[in-house]
Amino acid sequence: MTDSELARFFLSLVLLLAGALCGGHVFERLKMPRVIGEIVGGIVLGPSVLGLVSPEAQKWLFSGFPAQGALLSAFYWFGLVLLMFTAGFKMQAEGAEGSGRMVAAQVVGGLMIPFALGYAGASLFTQARLGDPLAFQLVMGIAVAVTSIPVISRIFLDLGLMNTPFARNVIGAATIQDVILWTVLAIATAVQHGDSADAAGIGRVIAVTLAFVLVALFVAPAVVRALRRRVFGKFSEASLTGYTLLLCLVFVATASLLNVNIVFAALVAGLVMARFSSRHLAAVRQHIADISIWFFVPIYFALVGLRLDLAHQFDGSLTLFFIGASTAVKLLSSTIAARFAGVAWARAFDYGVAMNTRGGPGIVLASVAYAAGIIDERMFTALVLASILTSLATGLWLRWRLVRSPNVFELAGNVGSTGYERPSRQPANARTTINEAAAAD
Template identity: 25%
Template structure:
């Protein structure tokens, strides 16, 4: 049963899917907003508040109480909340793609490209070396190449959406340093998505190299379809709509349905559904259509559905399991290597291009921005 007959009939609302999901969603949003308020003086991005809200509801804090965990987040409800969380994630990544101006890749200089590559390769190598040692210590039977690829991507990627918001809040987005950081992060993100698609293909098709090849070729074909079919169609919609008038509800609904279809296609071919939504968003041209889509979706997706994704991550996270100095040492070393790799890589670029050392160090710190993409990589890897 989905809905209850009412407490007056003796029913417990938490035994039914819909009222239970409503309560879960309410708690997730409330926990997120509490942390947003608490972290506001520290100027932390909202993604941090969402992660902390999820952890608070999980087994690390409130979930320690078995009565609370079994009543509010029982195992039978996981599929419902995970499904809604992934729907929210699909549309959020679509919006990230819509807001991302890939045309700046044509105009950025060699400095941004070099900074992006240097800031990705060094932490990738350091993280990969660290995971090889961990794999040997744990005698893990998982494919070592896939393991290195997942961890390497998670440690080396820069969160473009989070960095863009931070630069905007600090009013640095139109400075030379801000433009360099944003351009480098965009290139970094594009590389990360390519590597993530490769890692997923390898992880899901370890028994057949031909299957992995077909996954990559199918993914490339989907990208080509978005570039040569979806983008011209979206441009046609913009041209067909008179300037100053709102876009037809039919066109908006068609695009929103296209997000789901794109997610279905990329999931079916062997990459993650979020890859399809992201590429579909990139195919939407910048301008009034993109602005309209963001205005219609952003508050609902970011404020209501996306926090569910972090709640799921929090429910899967039990900080209490991290015990002993050895485990904490490994965590600290991995974080340190990832951060120092970014800083050293970008500092080397700064020295090569005769930039001030302080500016190079600042760029390295900005490139250490983490956020949603890392959470996606780690969740996909965990699954």
Template identity: 35%
Template sequence: MREVSRLIKFPQVIGEILGGLLLGPTVLAIFFPEIFENHFMLKANQKPALDVVYNLGLIILMFISGMETKTTYKSKERAIVSYLLAGTLVAFVLGFFAINFYGFQQIIGVKGDLFSLKLVFAIAVSVTSIPVISRIFLDLNLLHTRFSTTVITTATIQDMILWIMLATLTNRLSSLYSNIIQVVIVTPLLLFGILFVLPRLSVLLKNRKTVVNKNLLFLILIQSFYIIGVIVYLFNTNKILSAFLAGVIVNNLFGAKLTTFKKHLKKIALNSFIPLYFGIVGYKLNLIHNFDLYYFLGFLAMSSFIKIFCIYVCSTFLKFNIKTSMNFSIAMNTRGGPGIVLATIAFDAGIINEIFFTTLVITSIITSLISGYWFYFISEKETKNNEVPLQITTK
């Protein structure tokens, strides 16, 4: 299915999910129940092995995401990125309160934690997929453009914040008060460490003026990571943040020296563990019993409107024209892989139930398709008109 997706210009992650969907209770169990029961139905003694593959895929995915994360940015990018992040923040706040009108009784998980559910709902509204939007620009040969760089930079910082917040919510033993404290303290602390402390220490570490300074700074750097690790442990954050931070740290410590390593790791992971992870996500979907069409359509429309509207309004403050503002809005509304990872983590932690899990996964697929075809259409149209595709233009 991944190869089929590639041929019809779908994001490959969608093909991987659809492959799992076809072999799961949604399709195969309905049309060929005997084949499903004999060959594809998950037995109790098989579940631990599948969980190992599932978790390994998630950990490697988050580690690679950390390695691809930029922690230093050019001055020209900062103004645009700041406004786009402001739009994401407004979308997050609106999403947090929108659940009060949208209803939560139908989607709350076994944990019964309303505060965590509200944060997951807000993250689901505001998250952007770096892998999917990057792949779309790569396929269109537009990854080098200022537009794509700005989108990916914004999505990187935004998702970094959201991942840290999500990681603080997945402790099953946390109380409401504990969750609030975790989000308020851990998120800014880790974000400050990643965006400000880590880049500066890494630059100083590469200064080879004296061996003493280098060794001293190396010790400071290691101690900083140790302190971060202790904080993560004390606040019961989980494997997502650990894998992500490990990727960020390794990338900052070794940088260009890891080019070959990253290339081989991505090649192995993208052809084994990560596709299996998304395939298992598709397998877990049960659109027959756990899919509420009206709830899904309502969430898709509401969340897309909030995100697109907020990014569009913030883009107008930068005096971008309508086309550029819409391009930024559609790009930032791409949920893709992070939306799916959010769904699986929140569901496994008992924050959401099967209905919202399915809703989030399908929403991620649909928004990725919309973005893919939107930018394919825009780039084709602008190329035919002898224009430079995806130029950032003002009024």
């Protein structure tokens, strides 16, 4: 690589990070999720805006020499891995509480039914399929069922709802959903890569994936503790940060060798690290989260926006049909499930809207499925836009509900044996300090 090529590469990184941070700041000031602003920053720098104004400048900045695409792709994947690694911390921290009855209802209504309908309805979108039919069906099922923990958590935090049982129920259900759906995505990518051509092959993929999870969650922590005692001794906080990132990369590299999806492996690594309760590790996780969400993750989301070519890849009918159909399925099934759990229709609709927030996980799904060759660029664009619009809709809806009635969520509590909600013992405007580990918001 020549000096001029190296200078151009660093300039592209500067522009991507600056665009993402500026866009995120503007959207945060507008009380909207940062992730949308970070993507918009990439869209402005990409073929959708800069490419229309000055195609030569856009090409010179981001694809001016052969190796530049590979270098930016490395940042893309590293940002995605760190996003999922830190997301594992947050899942463990925020998914622990909630009404068992409501969480179970939302797992059925927000996961099983939407996934089944998305899987069955994949044939309606076959024009956007590139890869294996089964992998495509699995991806479409996930696309309809996914809920964003980071974005909905940030919305709850901004609105002062984080300590309400309503928020705990939504996050608890979304945590269970996402763990299951990331497992399914790992299977889908394995199918796409030709690791399973028949029922026996699919069984092997599932067995390897589950074995990886079981070893990671139940064997890896003991191995880590043993290595610390016998090999490394005591860690400083700085060195522990390095070893924690090393553990993440070990998980990702091992998963790659086993043909397990690396994004899923990074999530599992985060879940493993969340099981260590040391106060030193809590600080280390925060250090990693800080550098991730303010450097690598914004570059990742900016690159997502950079890859969107709305002038040539946007299929209006496909996008509108997918967003409308998937939203209707998710909203109705989650609302009806909440109603069966014993809450009033108005509160049940709140659950439906909250569970329909696709956010960062929806964008990650689009990225992984597109990179694996499962979906084409039109469906990639549709999935990203669906994630953006549903996140905006949730924030606007919950804010409007609070404007109309500031105390509307004070009774959005756990469902008791009578089938009615019990009032929360904590004020609805109480704020809690969230580990911003997964800030895909």
